[in-house]
Amino acid sequence: xxxxxxxxxxxxxxxxxxxxxxxxxxxxxxxxxxxxxxxxxxxxxxxxxxxxxxxxxxxxxxxxxxxxxxxxxxxxxxxxxxxxxxxxxxxxxxxxxxxxxxxxxxxxxxxxxxxxxxxxxxxxxxxxxxxxxxxxxxxxxxxxxxxxxxxxxxxxxxxxxxxxxxxxxxxxxxxxxxxxxxxxxxxxxx
Amino acid sequence: xxxxxxxxxxxxxxxxxxxxxxxxxxxxxxxxxxxxxxxxxxxxxxxxxxxxxxxxxxxxxxxxxxxxxxxxxxxxxxxxxxxxxxxxxxxxxxxxxxxxxxxxxxxxxxxxxxxxxxxxxxxxxxxxxxxxxxxxxxxxxxxxxxxxxxxxxxxxxxxxxxxxxxxxxxxxxxxxxxxxxxxxxxxxxxxxxxxxxxx
Numbered sequence: 115x116x117x118x119x120x121x122x123x124x125x126x127x128x129x130x131x132x133x134x135x136x137x138x139x140x141x142x143x144x145x146x147x148x149x150x151x152x153x154x155x156x157x158x159x160x161x162x163x164x165x166x167x168x169x170x171x172x173x174x175x176x177x178x179x180x181x182x183x184x185x186x187x188x189x190x191x192x193x194x195x196x197x198x199x200x201x202x203x204x205x206x207x208x209x210x211x212x213x214x215x216x217x218x219x220x221x222x223x224x225x226x227x228x229x230x231x232x233x234x235x236x237x238x239x240x241x242x243x244x245x246x247x248x249x250x251x252x253x254x255x256x257x258x259x260x261x262x263x264x265x266x267x268x269x270x271x272x273x274x275x276x277x278x279x280x281x282x283x284x285x286x287x288x289x290x291x292x293x294x295x296x297x298x299x300x301x302x303x304x
Numbered sequence: 305x306x307x308x309x310x311x312x313x314x315x316x317x318x319x320x321x322x323x324x325x326x327x328x329x330x331x332x333x334x335x336x337x338x339x340x341x342x343x344x345x346x347x348x349x350x351x352x353x354x355x356x357x358x359x360x361x362x363x364x365x366x367x368x369x370x371x372x373x374x375x376x377x378x379x380x381x382x383x384x385x386x387x388x389x390x391x392x393x394x395x396x397x398x399x400x401x402x403x404x405x406x407x408x409x410x411x412x413x414x415x416x417x418x419x420x421x422x423x424x425x426x427x428x429x430x431x432x433x434x435x436x437x438x439x440x441x442x443x444x445x446x447x448x449x450x451x452x453x454x455x456x457x458x459x460x461x462x463x464x465x466x467x468x469x470x471x472x473x474x475x476x477x478x479x480x481x482x483x484x485x486x487x488x489x490x491x492x493x494x495x496x497x498x499x500x501x502x503x
Contacts, residue, residue, distance in 0.1 A: 241335060287315055302437065302446065303430060
């Protein structure tokens with residue numbers, strides 16, 4: 115039994131090792147409010163058949179789909195600088211697209227802004243992404259990694275328990291460390 | 305060396321077990337919010353009286369605003385990480401945020417009457433905010449929480465690295481491990497690069 119659980123602990127952890135490192139780096143960056151610096155990317159143009167849409171959000175998402183861009187359209191960043199002009203943004207980890215649509219001609223001008231470090235921060239907890247099959251696989255990987263983390267913690271505690279020589283010192287560490295953490299969680303929430 | 309690394313892996317794991325499990329569990333709740341109750345917040349508004357607000361001057365520097373905010377918190381028993389701003393109508397808004405609860409106090413300096421709006425989330429909402437609560441600002445408990453987040457994040461980097469060492473020392477046949485580690489590393493690194501350089 116121990117050997118089976120140890121093998122699962124080891125190989126599941128190897129499977130999710132990279133994900134854990136991404137989580138760790140992004141966790142520190144969130145905690146210290148690190149921001150990814152912007153660098154101007156490419157500008158390009160395309161022409162689309164302007165979709166019929168009864169509201170700006172749907173129009174933006176339809177144009178995004180026709181341009182085959184991955185990412186989300188924030189609803190608070192839609193604007194019409196001039197009649198028949200429509201500007202919106204598409205955001206995804208590491209990149210932002212500013213899309214300017216001429217609603218009469220269908221000409222689209224796109225300006226890309228790159229945020230390389232945002233790739234790591236954006237992957238934290240990402241479950242899926244519009245127009246991205248890769249996003250679906252990352253969502254599956256996220257789910258597996260969540261289960262792997264919880265299993266690794268519990269199985270790790272069980273492996274410790276199987277070592278009588280470590281129990282006394284382990285109880286102190288579990289009590290002070292993990293016990294203290296639980297008390298802190300209650301203090302923060304209460 | 306193996307015994308040392310294993311001991312460090314085990315002992316630091318015991319210290320951070322609750323924290324790591326919390327992040328895993330709250331991450332699970334966030335991913336499946338529909339499965340859990342209490343995802344939406346309830347909002348209630350209360351009209352209160354405040355002697356502190358009555359004494360408050362209209363113009364406040366940032367430091368003064370923090371000080372008045374502390375006094376208001378003490379008088380009205382408000383708890384949470386503080387934030388404040390002045391509104392266009394001459395009122396001040398003092399906020400107190402903690403996982404699952406946001407208390408917003410609107411004060412007109414010189415007036416006893418204040419308005420308190422409380423947004424409270426249920427279980428899923430608390431788990432969500434607990435997972436996302438970070439930074440060092442506020443009362444000592446929030447400073448400790450910031451430290452806790454850093455330690456948990458460092459653990460997420462540290463445990464895989466020590467674990468890889470332990471696997472390599474423990475197992476004689478590394479082929480399966482290399483296959484899994486290689487695939488996961490390639491997928492993770494490839495995903496980062498795809499985000500940076502992809503379409």
